[in-house]
């Protein structure tokens with residue numbers, strides 16, 4: 001019995017950022033919401049998520065709260081009636097509206113001993129480098145962006161793990177690759 005769905009989940013408004021996710025047909029949109037949040041560094045303590053068919057404005061499958069509750073949580077993947085090649089949408093954060101396009105690439109047999117859902121691959125990262133280190137002639141991958149300093153300087157202040165310590169009291173966000 002084939003019951004693992006392989007989805008490519010891509011950010012709609014940022015080019016080149018995607019994750020390939022496997023989920024079992026009997027798992028729910030609540031399970032899917034959770035792994036998308038993890039895979040894209042979205043909060044798991046704030047903001048709503050919702051899956052939808054074509055346009056979110058035409059209504060979705062129901063709200064999903066960060067704690068996994070909500071009217072859109074219980075629906076099973078197989079109840080969506082999807083075939084290979086079908087697309088649907090997911091929105092995270094009803095204020096900022098971060099939209100994702102989900103494409104069902106394949107339905108396949110489950111692998112023994114694998115815990116689903118899981119991320120099996122992702123886009124090739126297009127790394128940016130820490131600006132503080134750059135000034136000292138070093139090339140270190142930036143992991144954080146300081147939102148406060150970026151707003152002050154009106155350009156992205158991006159930092160490696162070590163250099164982030166000086167911004168610990170600021171509002172920083174993890175950079176998604």
Ligand SMILES: [Zn+2]
Pocket residue numbers: 130131132133134140159160161162163164
């Ligand atoms: Zn640095």
Ligand SMILES: [Zn+2]
Pocket residue numbers: 146147148149150166167170
């Ligand atoms: Zn800062």
